Amino acid sequence: MEQQQKEKAVIVGVNLNDRPDFAYSMEELRSLAAACGVEVVGELSQNAHRVTPSHYVGTGKIKELAELAEATGAQTVIFNDELSPSQIRNLEADLERKVIDRTILILDIFAERAQTREAQLQVEVAKLQYMLPRLVGLRESLGRQGGGAGLRNRGAGETKLELDRRRIEERISALEDELEKLVARRQVQRKQRHKTGVPVVCLVGYTNAGKSSLMNALIGKFHPGSNKQVFAQDMLFATLETSVRSIDLPDRKTFLLTDTVGFVSQLPHHLIKAFRSTLEEVSEADLLVHVVDCSNPEYERQIEVTEETLKELKASGIPTLYAFNKADLTEETYPRTEEDRIYLSVRENRGIDELISMIKGRIFGDYVHCEVLIPYDQGRVTSYFNEHARVMATEYEENGTRLRLECKSADFEKYRDAFAEARVIED
Known part of the structure; x- marks a missing residue:
């Protein structure tokens, strides 16, 4: 050493x-x-x-x-x-x-x-x-x-x-075969996750912008004491492995959070090619959170490099929020939100609630507020909504259980036939 x-x-x-x-x-x-x-x-x-x-x-x-x-x-x-x-x-x-x-x-x-x-x-x-x-x-x-x-x-x-x-080419070929098997396994996992309909939020950004620290802050908030934390350190390319964690919110909403390898200017094309399978997580996300180190004087250039790399990965059309991290090291007022951007400090744990609100506003647009009456012989439907929706009020009436709730519109449609009464409440 x-x-x-x-x-x-x-x-x-x-x-x-x-x-x-x-x-x-x-x-x-x-x-x-x-x-x-x-x-x-x-x-x-x-x-x-x-x-x-x-x-x-x-x-x-x-x-x-x-x-x-x-x-x-x-x-x-x-x-x-x-x-x-x-x-x-x-x-x-x-x-x-x-x-x-x-x-x-x-x-x-x-x-x-x-x-x-x-x-x-x-x-x-x-x-x-x-x-x-x-x-x-x-x-x-x-x-x-x-x-x-x-x-x-x-x-x-x-x-x-x-x-x-020739032997190097054979070695590359053997490694690629082994990689293919690992990639296939992850694609199966990704398809299974996709089937559940749980939205995927992907953290992207320049290397050392604070993506892994932000992931740990979210895990710490919603899963305190769990061993789900990811490796985070103040160094270039601390994260090379794609980590996926389920974030379960108090209102029964869930999303998957993915941490990715950081980008850098002139990232070698061999590496982008080799890591393409890992970076596929990005192109299939429902929302990108582009983490920016706004204390770096060159942060605008770093945003450009990240966006160029995303374009190369065919992920440039995905809805994006910009999380300007390390605002505590700048003159910026924080936590502060402006349209699709938020100024925050992961280190001081300030701005995390505001970021979650922004994420929820983007990925849970297909939820409805409704009131339903479920006959007593449809107890399994009542159980389903108690487990998978945010139930705000429950009343037991002569003809069944009346629930005031917020749920996925797909769930509302799926069980519509099981309701004795149902109405959507306009916000």
């Missing part, structure tokens, strides 16, 4: 056509490196209209970069974009340092965080697909460094790089 913390790196980026988010993207690269236990000791950037095809940066910058790496004692150079196989080879030859890009950095963090078998398989598939065209460059890097494909040497790294292309 000590060795990993001491690894030093220089980060490099090309600012193409004055990208407005370039400084933030370099800052984020620092955070990604730190998440891998790497100390960034230097930074180099270049303004350009296009990247240099052979080396990513111009020849003048290569010399400057070599000197900076030498002066700072950096063993690794990390580039802010995905490099081509030839760029990796050329850069390593000229810099005589290990060269990695933003993609492999993110893949390394995912590999470190993956806990479930499915997440581990997904990360390994993404990593192998990334490595396949880069075998030559990576093998040279391996020979010089004695490490893995990225910053971490996980033991299996060396063996993987010694495999020839």
Whole structure:
């Protein structure tokens, strides 16, 4: 562990056509490196209209970069974009340092965080697909460094790089087969959940915006003392597994809450592809709660990145609420609601009630207030509504049980024939 913390790196980026988010993207690269236990000791950037095809940066910058790496004692150079196989080879030859890009950095963090078998398989598939065209460059890097494909040497790294292309392709194929079985199982579970008609609310957003903390706050409110809490920590990509929890409200309404993997700008396409099955939960949700860290000066850019990723997952048309979290770290007044947005603080547990009200208003629109008279010989129907609806008043009359209640309109229609009397109460 000590060795990993001491690894030093220089980060490099090309600012193409004055990208407005370039400084933030370099800052984020620092955070990604730190998440891998790497100390960034230097930074180099270049303004350009296009990247240099052979080396990513111009020849003048290569010399400057070599000197900076030498002066700072950096063993690794990390580039802010995905490099081509030839760029990796050329850069390593000229810099005589290990060269990695933003993609492999993110893949390394995912590999470190993956806990479930499915997440581990997904990360390994993404990593192998990334490595396949880069075998030559990576093998040279391996020979010089004695490490893995990225910053971490996980033991299996060396063996993987010694495999020839065909065997890597066979490995990918075997992993995908195993993944397919896990995916099929989850699809069955999802179909079963869908049949129950319970609405699904999905938490989405940038990595470290507070999705898992919000999930835990809701679980703590409605299921105190349960062991349903999910892992939440102030770190990038703390959540890689999709967690689904049932939230049972006091008024007998229930919805399923899903926590998802956080997004990040330039999330590697290999990862989106590998995690597509996990992210399918998002595209089948009834409502998205887009959690935003409004204390981050770049939160608008993070909203854009999340929305672009949702579009890629074909989930951009789903009704969405925006939960502006960490409002306690800003000048914003909170808790405060405005149309489809709410300012709240999960840490201070303020704004949770208001968020629940907003969620209920969006997903329980198909409920009706009604008054029904159920004959005594239809006792099972009375029991059903006592269990599945919010009963506000019960009276026992000569011809049966009179209930004033709020229930799903589908339930009202389903049992209409069993009622001796029934009327919908207009709000």
